[in-house]
Amino acid sequence: MTRDGMAEALRSLRPGSGADPAATGARALGVAGVVISVFPVPAADPDAIRAPEPRWWFPELSLRFEELQFTLGEGPGPDATRAGTAVLEPDLDRVRPDRWPALLPAARQLGVDGVCCFPLGLGAVRLGMLTLLCDGRHGLDDRRLADANTLAAALTATLVDGRRPAGRDDGLPWPGDGLHRAVVHQATGMISVQLDIPLAEALVRLRAFAYGSERLVGDVAEDVVARRLRFDDDGSGTHAPVGGEG
The missing domain is CATH 1.10.10 (Arc Repressor Mutant, subunit A)
Known part of the structure; x- marks a missing residue:
C-alpha cells in the first residue's frame, strides 16, 4: 500500500474520474476485495426491507460474499448495520462458530478468509457499508485501519452530497435510485x-x-x-x- 494508492482511491470518488472505487480501494488498502453498498431511500412503508445494496465491487468474489450475507441474514455486514459500528474479523477461523453458524462454513467454502465492515452514515442515519475482504493471515494494521476509516468517511461525505463517484450512471443503486435487488x-x-x-x-x-x-x-x-x-x-x-x- 502507498500514499499514492490512497490518493487514487479518494480521487476515484470524484464525479467524472472514470475510476472504479472498489478496485482502487482494494489496491490502496492491500485487501483481497472491496464492496461498496448503499441503502435505498427509506420507503414510506415501515415494513419495507432495509438492506444495503451493492453499488461497486472488486473482484467478483466480493459480490458473491455480499449476496451470501444477504441470503443468510447473518455476518459482519448485518451486525455492523444493526450496531452502526465497524465489525472487524480479518480471520474468520478465530470467530466463535456459534456467532455466525450458517455463514462461517459457507464463507470458507467460498474462499473468504476474513471480513471487515465499516458502516457509512451520520449518527443513527444509515447510508451504506464498506466491506473489505482480508486474506486471513494479517489483520488491518494501524495504518491500513486509518486508511479504511478515511475511505469510509469520504464515501459517507459522497453519499451525503448525493454525488455519483466516477460520474457513472449504470443503473445500480444510489440514494434515490432503483434497487439492485x-x-x-x-x-x-x-x-x-x-x-x-x-x-x-x-x-x-x-x-x-x-x-x-x-x-x-x-x-x-x-x-x-x-x-x-x-x-x-x-x-x-x-x-x-x-x-x-x-
Whole structure:
C-alpha cells in the first residue's frame, strides 16, 4: 500500500474520474476485495426491507460474499448495520462458530478468509457499508485501519452530497435510485400475498428456502417472480413451494 494508492482511491470518488472505487480501494488498502453498498431511500412503508445494496465491487468474489450475507441474514455486514459500528474479523477461523453458524462454513467454502465492515452514515442515519475482504493471515494494521476509516468517511461525505463517484450512471443503486435487488423485493411482496404475512416475515421465508436449497436468495426470487415457484402455507406454520401459476 502507498500514499499514492490512497490518493487514487479518494480521487476515484470524484464525479467524472472514470475510476472504479472498489478496485482502487482494494489496491490502496492491500485487501483481497472491496464492496461498496448503499441503502435505498427509506420507503414510506415501515415494513419495507432495509438492506444495503451493492453499488461497486472488486473482484467478483466480493459480490458473491455480499449476496451470501444477504441470503443468510447473518455476518459482519448485518451486525455492523444493526450496531452502526465497524465489525472487524480479518480471520474468520478465530470467530466463535456459534456467532455466525450458517455463514462461517459457507464463507470458507467460498474462499473468504476474513471480513471487515465499516458502516457509512451520520449518527443513527444509515447510508451504506464498506466491506473489505482480508486474506486471513494479517489483520488491518494501524495504518491500513486509518486508511479504511478515511475511505469510509469520504464515501459517507459522497453519499451525503448525493454525488455519483466516477460520474457513472449504470443503473445500480444510489440514494434515490432503483434497487439492485428489485427481484428480491418483488418476490418478497408476492410471498407476502401468497401467505398473508408481513414483508419482513416473507423475506425470512424466502431466505430460509434459499439456504435450505443451497441457492442464493436472488436466484430463488427469480423463480418466484417467474411463477416457477410458489410458497403455500400448509397450515402448520411451515411452507412448501409448488409449481404453476399464481
